[in-house]
Amino acid sequence: MSGDNHAGAAELVTGAQAVIKSLEALGVEVVFGYPGGAIMPAYDPLIDADLQHVLVRHEQGAVHMAEGYAHATGRVGVCIVTSGPAATNLVTGLADAHMDSIPVLAITGQVARSAIGSDAFQEADVTGITMPITKHNELVQSPERIAGAIKEAYHVAQSGRPGPVLVDIPKDVLNATFAWAWPERVDLPGYRPTVRGHGKMIREALQLIAASERPVIYAGGGLVRAGAGEELFAFATRLGLPVVTTLMARGIFPDTHELAVGMPGMHGHYSGVIALQEADLLVTLGARFDDRVTGDLDSFAPHAKVVHVDVDPAEIGKNRAVDVPIVGDVKVVLGQLLKVLDDKDDTAFAPAIDAWREHVRDLKRDHPLRVDQPDTGVLKPQTAIRAVYETWGDEAVYVAGVGQHQMWSAQVIPYTRGRQWINSGGLGTMGFAVPAAIGAKVGVGRDTPVVAIDGDGCFQMTFQELATAVQHDIPVIFCVVNNGYLGMVRQWQHLFYDDRLSQVALPQDCPDLMKIADAYGIPGFRVMTVDELDTTLAKAREITDQPVLVEFRVDPDEMVFPMVPGGASNDDIIESADEWRARLARAGR
Amino acid sequence: MDRHTLSVLVENKPGVLTRIAGMFARRNYNIHSLAVGPTDDARVSRLTLVVGAEAVQLEQIVKQLNKLVHVLKIVELEADESVVREMQLVKVAAEGAHRSQIIELADVFRAKIVDVDHDSITIEAAGDPSKLEAMVNLLEPYGIREMVRSGTIALARGSKSITDGSKVRMQRVV
Numbered sequence: 001m002s003g004d005n006h007a008g009a010a011e012l013v014t015g016a017q018a019v020i021k022s023l024e025a026l027g028v029e030v031v032f033g034y035p036g037g038a039i040m041p042a043y044d045p046l047i048d049a050d051l052q053h054v055l056v057r058h059e060q061g062a063v064h065m066a067e068g069y070a071h072a073t074g075r076v077g078v079c080i081v082t083s084g085p086a087a088t089n090l091v092t093g094l095a096d097a098h099m100d101s102i103p104v105l106a107i108t109g110q111v112a113r114s115a116i117g118s119d120a121f122q123e124a125d126v127t128g129i130t131m132p133i134t135k136h137n138e139l140v141q142s143p144e145r146i147a148g149a150i151k152e153a154y155h156v157a158q159s160g161r162p163g164p165v166l167v168d169i170p171k172d173v174l175n176a177t178f179a180w181a182w183p184e185r186v187d188l189p190g191y192r193p194t195v196r197g198h199g200k201m202i203r204e205a206l207q208l209i210a211a212s213e214r215p216v217i218y219a220g221g222g223l224v225r226a227g228a229g230e231e232l233f234a235f236a237t238r239l240g241l242p243v244v245t246t247l248m249a250r251g252i253f254p255d256t257h258e259l260a261v262g263m264p265g266m267h268g269h270y271s272g273v274i275a276l277q278e279a280d281l282l283v284t285l286g287a288r289f290d291d292r293v294t295g296d297l298d299s300f301a302p303h304a305k306v307v308h309v310d311v312d313p314a315e316i317g318k319n320r321a322v323d324v325p326i327v328g329d330v331k332v333v334l335g336q337l338l339k340v341l342d343d344k345d346d347t348a349f350a351p352a353i354d355a356w357r358e359h360v361r362d363l364k365r366d367h368p369l370r371v372d373q374p375d376t377g378v379l380k381p382q383t384a385i386r387a388v389y390e391t392w393g394d395e396a397v398y399v400a401g402v403g404q405h406q407m408w409s410a411q412v413i414p415y416t417r418g419r420q421w422i423n424s425g426g427l428g429t430m431g432f433a434v435p436a437a438i439g440a441k442v443g444v445g446r447d448t449p450v451v452a453i454d455g456d457g458c459f460q461m462t463f464q465e466l467a468t469a470v471q472h473d474i475p476v477i478f479c480v481v482n483n484g485y486l487g488m489v490r491q492w493q494h495l496f497y498d499d500r501l502s503q504v505a506l507p508q509d510c511p512d513l514m515k516i517a518d519a520y521g522i523p524g525f526r527v528m529t530v531d532e533l534d535t536t537l538a539k540a541r542e543i544t545d546q547p548v549l550v551e552f553r554v555d556p557d558e559m560v561f562p563m564v565p566g567g568a569s570n571d572d573i574i575e576s577a578d579e580w581r582a583r584l585a586r587a588g589r
Numbered sequence: 590m591d592r593h594t595l596s597v598l599v600e601n602k603p604g605v606l607t608r609i610a611g612m613f614a615r616r617n618y619n620i621h622s623l624a625v626g627p628t629d630d631a632r633v634s635r636l637t638l639v640v641g642a643e644a645v646q647l648e649q650i651v652k653q654l655n656k657l658v659h660v661l662k663i664v665e666l667e668a669d670e671s672v673v674r675e676m677q678l679v680k681v682a683a684e685g686a687h688r689s690q691i692i693e694l695a696d697v698f699r700a701k702i703v704d705v706d707h708d709s710i711t712i713e714a715a716g717d718p719s720k721l722e723a724m725v726n727l728l729e730p731y732g733i734r735e736m737v738r739s740g741t742i743a744l745a746r747g748s749k750s751i752t753d754g755s756k757v758r759m760q761r762v763v
Contacts, residue, residue: 131608132615136658190600190661314652
C-alpha cells in the first residue's frame with residue numbers, strides 16, 4: 001500500500017523494533033515503564049536503543065512520571081507497560097492528563113490478535129476502557145501500522161489542546177517481521193486544530209478591553225501548555241490589566257508583579273476571588289470556568305462580559321456565555337493581539353482604569369493570607385512550606401499532591417514562571433507528587449532542584465517510587481507535610497459535618513518516615529518544631545546528589561483559608577477560621 | 590427538548606461508533622435515534638443522529654463530536670430543508686375480512702406487502718417518522734404482532750452536498 005521506501009531495499013524489522021525506532025525517530029529521550037508478558041518483545045530492542053528507560057515500581061508511577069516530565073518540559077511524556085492489569089493501572093494517570101491537558105503517549109502491550117476477545121491471560125479491552133479518558137487511542141491491527149499509529153499519537157498528544165493518547169499493540173504484531181517505513185507525514189483528515197484567532201474577534205476583544213472599567217485577565221493552565229508566559233506578560237503590562245492565575249497557571253504571570261492579583265477559586269487569594277467577582281470584563285486565556293474557580297456559576301463574576309480564548313472550541317460557551325469567542329492557540333492569539341497593539345498608537349486600547357488597579361492593590365494589601373504561627377513552637381504547615389521555598393528558592397520546581405498541602409503550596413509560594421508549579425488540578429489525584437516530581441526532575445536535569453511537597457496521605461499512595469528515584473539516581477527533594485490526617489477531608493468534616501471525623505486519622509508516626517528513608521537508603525530529616533526548621537533544611541539543602549526525604553510534623557488543626565464552601569457563591573468567601581466561627585455564632589450554632 | 594438531526598461523516602475505522610455513543614453517554618446527552626452506513630467513499634461512513642437538546646447543549650454536542658479524531662464533518666439538517674426517512678416493518682394479524690382492509694391501508698401509505706401468511710401480513714413502509722406513526726396507529730386495532738423501525742436517515746434538499754467546501758480531504762485511492 002504505502003510506497004514510502006525510497007532508500008532502496010526496505011529494512012526488515014520486527015514490530016517491537018518498529019516501536020523503538022518510531023520513538024527514536026520522534027526524538028523521544030526517555031520512557032517510563034514496566035515490562036510484562038505482552039510488551040516483552042519491545043523490551044528486547046530497548047536494550048540497544050538510544051532511549052533512557054526509567055523502571056518504575058507501579059504502572060501508575062510510569063504515567064504520572066510521564067505527566068511530570070511533560071508538565072516540566074512541554075514535551076510529550078512517554079510511558080510503556082504491558083497488557084491487562086498494567087494498562088488498567090494507567091487509567092488514573094491518563095484521566096489526570098486528560099483533565100489537565102498534559103501531552104502523554106502511552107504504549108501498552110495487548111494479547112495476540114487471535115486471542116483478543118477470548119478473555120485471554122492479562123487481557124483487557126484497553127482502548128475501550130480508556131476511550132473517555134484519552135484524547136485519542138488506537139488498537140494497532142498490523143505491524144505496518146505501528147509507525148503511523150505512534151507518529152499520529154505523538155502529534156495528537158502535543159498539538160491543539162494537548163492530552164494523553166494511547167497506542168495498544170498486540171504481542172503477535174510486536175513479533176511480526178515486516179519492511180520498515182517511517183511515514184513522511186501525519187494523515188488525519190478529521191483532526192485540524194485551529195491555531196490562529198479570527199481577526200475580527202481579535203479587534204472586538206481589544207475594543208471591549210478599551211471600553212472596560214474593571215477588566216481582569218483570568219489566566220489558566222492553557223497558557224502554560226502553550227508556553228505563552230512572555231506574550232502574557234507583554235500583553236498584561238502593555239494594557240495594565242490585573243491578572244489572576246488559576247491553580248493550573250500559577251507562575252505564568254509572576255506573583256511578584258504589581259499587576260498580579262493571586263489565585264481565584266475555592267481556596268484562592270481573597271484578592272483573586274473578589275477581583276473576578278467585581279470585574280466588568282474577564283479576559284479569559286486558556287481557562288475553562290471550572291467549578292472550583294467559579295463556585296456557584298450563576299453568581300460568578302455577575303457583572304462581567306467575557307472574552308474567551310481557547311484552543312478547544314468546546315470550552316467556549318460550555319459553562320459561561322461568552323461575548324467574544326476566540327478559538328486558537330493562546331500563544332498565537334496573544335501574538336495577534338500584541339501585533340494590533342503594535343500597529344496602533346500604544347494607548348489606543350489601554351483602558352483608563354487607574355482607580356480599579358488601585359482598588360485591586362488595596363484588596364491585596366488589606367486581605368493578605370493569614371497565617372498565625374504561634375510562638376509555642378508548634379509548626380504551622382504554611383510556615384514549613386514557606387521555609388521550603390526559602391531553602392530551595394525561585395530556581396526550583398515545586399510539585400504537589402492533592403489536598404491541604406497542595407492548596408497551601410499554591411497560596412504561599414510566589415511563583416514567577418510557568419512550569420515552576422506542577423500539580424494535579426482537574427482530577428485531583430492523590431499520590432501524584434512523588435512520581436510526577438521524579439518525571440519532572442528527569443525532564444529539567446540536574447541543575448534545577450525539584451521539590452515535591454506532599455501530604456502524608458498522598459505520600460503513602462505512591463512512595464514506592466522512591467526506589468525508582470534511587471535506582472536511577474534522580475535526586476528529588478521529597479517533603480512530606482505530615483499532619484496525621486487526611487487533612488482536607490478532615491477540614492470538611494469539621495466545617496460541614498459538625499466535626500464528626502470519619503476515617504480520616506492516619507497515625508503520624510506510622511509508617512515512620514525516617515525508617516522509610518533508611519529503607520530506601522536516602523537521607524531523611526524530620527522537623528518537629530519551628531525552631532528546628534532552618535538548621536534542618538540547611539542540612540537537607542546540602543544534599544544535591546541523591547534523593548532526600550524531609551518530614552514536617554505540623555499542627556493537625558490547621559485549615560486552608562480563604563475558602564468558598566462547595567457550591568456557594570464566591571461572594572461568600574471566608575478568610576479565616578475565626579471568621580468561620582464568628583459566622584456560626586451569628587447563625588446561632 | 591427540541592429534536593435535531595445531525596448528519597456526521599466519519600472515517601470508517603474500528604470503534605468509531607463506540608467513540609460517538611460513548612461520548613454521548615459520558616456527557617449525558619440524549620440520542621433519540623442513530624443510523625449508520627456506508628457512503629460512496631469506502632473509507633467514509635455516514636451517521637445520522639437525532640438528538641434531543643436545547644440550543645446551548647446542541648452546540649456542545651457538535652463541538653464535542655468534532656473533537657473526535659475520526660469525525661470528519663457535521664451538519665445539522667433542518668426539517669423543512671431536508672428529506673427525512675425512516676423504514677419500518679410491521680407484522681399485523683390479518684384474518685378473514687381484515688386482510689383486504691389492511692392491504693388497502695398499506696396502499697394508502699404507499700407501503701408494500703413483503704410477506705403473507707395464513708393469519709398475518711408483513712408491511713414494509715418508508716417515509717417520514719410522522720407518516721409511519723400514523724400508519725401504525727391505524728394498524729393497531731388489527732393487532733400488531735411485532736414491528737421494527739430503523740433510525741432516521743436524512744439528506745439536505747437541493748443540489749448541495751455535505752462535502753461541499755468542507756475540510757474533508759480524503760483523497761480518492763488512485
